[in-house]
Amino acid sequence: MAPYTMSGVAVITGAASGMGRATALAFAQEGVTRLVLADLNLDGLHETESLLKQTSSDIKTVAVRTDVSDEASVQNMVDEGVKAFGSIQYCVNSAGITSSPRVKTAEMTAASYDRVLGVNLRGVLVVSASSDPTDAEARAGR
Ligand SMILES: NC(=O)c1ccc[n+]([C@@H]2O[C@H](COP(=O)([O-])OP(=O)(O)OC[C@H]3O[C@@H](n4cnc5c(N)ncnc54)[C@H](O)[C@@H]3O)[C@@H](O)[C@H]2O)c1
Numbered sequence: 058m059a060p061y062t063m064s065g066v067a068v069i070t071g072a073a074s075g076m077g078r079a080t081a082l083a084f085a086q087e088g089v090t091r092l093v094l095a096d097l098n099l100d101g102l103h104e105t106e107s108l109l110k111q112t113s114s115d116i117k118t119v120a121v122r123t124d125v126s127d128e129a130s131v132q133n134m135v136d137e138g139v140k141a142f143g144s145i146q147y148c149v150n151s152a153g154i155t156s157s158p159r160v161k162t163a164e165m166t167a168a169s170y171d172r173v174l175g176v177n178l179r180g181v182l183v184v185s186a187s188s189d190p191t192d193a194e195a196r197a198g199r
Contacts, residue, residue: 065146073101
């Protein structure tokens with residue numbers, strides 16, 4: 058049996074570094090050639106784009122500075138991705154933060170706690186809901 062190859066369009070948040078960047082490279086290795094890269098760090102996104110394009114000349118990327126905790130920012134990222142590629146089939150939520158400075162939970166301020174939850178939890182909901190394809194054709198590609 059031929060090996061399974063992924064196709065379709067992927068949104069990856071936190072794609073400027075760490076696990077998000079590693080996931081983008083892994084997706085490219087598995088056959089995904091169209092990626093929407095989202096992060097607060099645009100310079101890091103451009104580095105990820107460059108690394109991706111070194112893996113294959115078929116790779117096409119859209120890098121969008123995005124704050125996953127901000128619905129308007131996320132909607133703009135999804136709109137840019139759909140404008141470039143038509144639809145979205147995969148969504149990986151890798152954007153994340155810890156408290157800064159990093160402290161034990163019991164030592165966190167309520168404002169810092171809210172910020173961490175806003176990015177790590179609310180951000181996942183906002184990105185997943187916004188990038189969920191509504192058309193049957195896009196769903197079939199999942
Ligand atoms: N790497 C690990 O072993 C590990 C283990 C457990 C949990 N985590 C958590 O998983 C998450 C990702 O880990 P990582 O190692 O890839 O971290 P990382 O710091 O390398 O990557 C996180 C990315 O998220 C981006 N980001 C932060 N806030 C954002 C926002 N509001 N909107 C958009 N992008 C934002 C950052 O700019 C960064 O590029 C973090 O929350 C981390 O605490 C990581």
